[in-house]
Amino acid sequence: MKDNGDILLIVESPAKARTIEKYLGKGYQVEASMGHLIDLPKSRLAVDVEHDYTPEYITVRGKAKILKNLIQKAKRTEKILLASDNDREGEAISYHIKNAILKKYPEVKFERIVFNEITPSAIREAIGSSREIDHDKVAAQKARRILDRLVGYHLSPILWAKVKNGLSAGRVQSVALRLLCEREQEVEEFIPEEYWTLQANLEKSNKKFTAQLVEYKKQKPVLKSQREVEAIVKELKNLDFVVKDIRKVEKIIKPKAPYTTSKLQQAAASRLGYISRKTMRIAQQLYEGINIGSDRVGLITYMRTDSTRVASSALGQVRDFIKQYYASELPPKPNYYSMAKRAQDAHEAIRPTYVDKTPESIKDSLSKEQHKLYSIIWEQFVSSQMNPAKSSTTSVDVEVGACLFRTSSTKMIEKGFQKVLKQLASKEKKNVLPKLLVGEQVTCTGFNPEQHFTSGPSRYTDASIIKTLEEKGIGRPSTYAPIISVLQDRYYIVRKNKQLVPTTLGRIINDILIKSFPDILNVNFTAEMENKLDKIEEHNQEWIAMLKEFYPPFKHQVDHVMDTLESIKGVLDEETDFVCEKCGKKMIKKLGRFGFFLACGGFPECRNTKSVPLADCPQDNCNGKIITRRRQGGRGREFYGCTNYPECEFISHFKPLNQSCPKCGKFLVEKTDKKRGSYKSCINPECDYLHTIDEYANENNRSEIVNEESRNSA
DNA sequence: CAGTGAGCGAGCTTCCGCTTGACTT
Numbered sequence: 204m205k206d207n208g209d210i211l212l213i214v215e216s217p218a219k220a221r222t223i224e225k226y227l228g229k230g231y232q233v234e235a236s237m238g239h240l241i242d243l244p245k246s247r248l249a250v251d252v253e254h255d256y257t258p259e260y261i262t263v264r265g266k267a268k269i270l271k272n273l274i275q276k277a278k279r280t281e282k283i284l285l286a287s288d289n290d291r292e293g294e295a296i297s298y299h300i301k302n303a304i305l306k307k308y309p310e311v312k313f314e315r316i317v318f319n320e321i322t323p324s325a326i327r328e329a330i331g332s333s334r335e336i337d338h339d340k341v342a343a344q345k346a347r348r349i350l351d352r353l354v355g356y357h358l359s360p361i362l363w364a365k366v367k368n369g370l371s372a373g374r375v376q377s378v379a380l381r382l383l384c385e386r387e388q389e390v391e392e393f394i395p396e397e398y399w400t401l402q403a404n405l406e407k408s409n410k411k412f413t414a415q416l417v418e419y420k421k422q423k424p425v426l427k428s429q430r431e432v433e434a435i436v437k438e439l440k441n442l443d444f445v446v447k448d449i450r451k452v453e454k455i456i457k458p459k460a461p462y463t464t465s466k467l468q469q470a471a472a473s474r475l476g477y478i479s480r481k482t483m484r485i486a487q488q489l490y491e492g493i494n495i496g497s498d499r500v501g502l503i504t505y506m507r508t509d510s511t512r513v514a515s516s517a518l519g520q521v522r523d524f525i526k527q528y529y530a531s532e533l534p535p536k537p538n539y540y541s542m543a544k545r546a547q548d549a550h551e552a553i554r555p556t557y558v559d560k561t562p563e564s565i566k567d568s569l570s571k572e573q574h575k576l577y578s579i580i581w582e583q584f585v586s587s588q589m590n591p592a593k594s595s596t597t598s599v600d601v602e603v604g605a606c607l608f609r610t611s612s613t614k615m616i617e618k619g620f621q622k623v624l625k626q627l628a629s630k631e632k633k634n635v636l637p638k639l640l641v642g643e644q645v646t647c648t649g650f651n652p653e654q655h656f657t658s659g660p661s662r663y664t665d666a667s668i669i670k671t672l673e674e675k676g677i678g679r680p681s682t683y684a685p686i687i688s689v690l691q692d693r694y695y696i697v698r699k700n701k702q703l704v705p706t707t708l709g710r711i712i713n714d715i716l717i718k719s720f721p722d723i724l725n726v727n728f729t730a731e732m733e734n735k736l737d738k739i740e741e742h743n744q745e746w747i748a749m750l751k752e753f754y755p756p757f758k759h760q761v762d763h764v765m766d767t768l769e770s771i772k773g774v775l776d777e778e779t780d781f782v783c784e785k786c787g788k789k790m791i792k793k794l795g796r797f798g799f800f801l802a803c804g805g806f807p808e809c810r811n812t813k814s815v816p817l818a819d820c821p822q823d824n825c826n827g828k829i830i831t832r833r834r835q836g837g838r839g840r841e842f843y844g845c846t847n848y849p850e851c852e853f854i855s856h857f858k859p860l861n862q863s864c865p866k867c868g869k870f871l872v873e874k875t876d877k878k879r880g881s882y883k884s885c886i887n888p889e890c891d892y893l894h895t896i897d898e899y900a901n902e903n904n905r906s907e908i909v910n911e912e913s914r915n916s917a
Numbered sequence: 918c919a920g921t922g923a924g925c926g927a928g929c930t931t932c933c934g935c936t937t938g939a940c941t942t
Contacts, residue, residue, distance in 0.1 A: 237938090245931085246929095288935080296936095353932085355931060355933075359932075368928050369929085369930045370931080375932085376933090682933065796926060797924085797926060812926055833923085
């Protein structure tokens, strides 16, 4: 039976499998499960709530081939090493694979091995210290899985019944939506207040510098109007500006930890402007391997991780690298970094696999985007093991009358880890001060009063909502990007210049869920769930008991809401002035699977539907309308084209505003660029109409803009 | 930075967390 005595080692990721196979060589076969193979079916609840919450597990759709292959290989193997990730989900994956194989070949021998890094020594060590499957951990995963199923598959149908088919709710997505809605409300409720600052333009020995008013009559100045600022300026006329105090403060700036998934997404967003999905897609490419010369090289470690830990071999390599190129910045001992409380630490931090492959040295083998992302990963990692930087800030106080003006200048006195930063280098402008002495007089050449408005909370972006979710322990590295996608797919939120903005639908859903299920729509729900799962893992609680405590009251509430909540189906439908060309009735704007569309008000007698016309086609001799379009499969960015395509080939990727150009009458679009910000522009290339969108900055118009967006985006 | 072209929607959906490709329901 065992004609081939190879040992079969099973991991989750195929890229990992390739690497490990290379390390182990002869005598081993390494296969990948590609995640879970066994799970609850998608089509039904599949949890027997009457009988101890027994789950009904099936082979995941699309994974039968993989499972079959593993079972076949098992027949001819000496033993199987179950090496899925060292976390709760990984334990369950191993457990299910073992069960599936045992069903067919009961005599196969299994060992569970775990490693938290992919290095030859870690793998050898893991093989030498195998263990049994941890059934408590498996039970915790089962409890988590079933609870999420019960919550999701009971809440969603309430939304189908009361609001609209196809909607969804769940422990994670609904809390994320709540956070987004609450932030939006704060943004709306914020009232900007006017305030003024006063800058003095000063000069000493022909060197100019500026200082800000920081004290007036020994108090922090509160300047509400131009009048107040002008009064102060008037007071200072003909008075002497004298240097009152000079202070020097040195500051140690420590390098930061190598990236976790969440931190990488945040850095890629702020440094490179990538949304989370894009970051993960590019990181996956770097992880799976890039052709460099004739070799395929996995350039980074696994990109879905919550850990800042670094393999000791990699620490050795990076220290050698630093010693060679930045010898003075090598600390005596490696730097270690703390982790999130709930970190499962199954993988290393995200780091380059070969530190000597510098971003510059492999630039030609990478796409631009790959190179940028690799650069920040490489720089963050190398700098994390270097000495701190030191800055020195000189603050100068200048007194005049009842006023104190202050200026400061910061310079780096030891660059430390910053020597290695290029893509991650900070781009601060520095303020150079002339040599000054206490008691010296300086010349004032004028004042710059400036009007400001207090700014309220900012909306969430991919990066900041993920940061918040991670801090609250909600979601996992593998789900951060998909959480945002699902909220978008459901039309609960839209992206507006990288900001995440709830739609009317999103707010309606959120209101219903919060009112009906306050316990679940709560960040503490997940925290408490995790505590219970910990107890299950520690063998201090039965998973069934946990569900028995949760489910009956929850189900009671589900039934109650289903019975009592009034249906608001069609609440989003809107009458329009568009007339059905088939029957003459008015058309209604509705939200469908592919976005908003117009349906005939005479349904079901008249089943006419069409896209929402956004504007008239600007082409000469064309009577078409501009509608939202997308590439096949709904892929790519939406763009705007003519209904007369292909006869009319008009195309634009700027969304038509509901306004016509005051100069030529064609439609206006909104454009954004870095210098100008948002502005209106005429679609007609022969028309030069340009206008800054002033009201865009005005908070009062915000909800209107959002509504427009949510209605039109398709 | 430039380039981006199907046509449908009116119902059978949905969860979270693992993992990558992509003719099967």
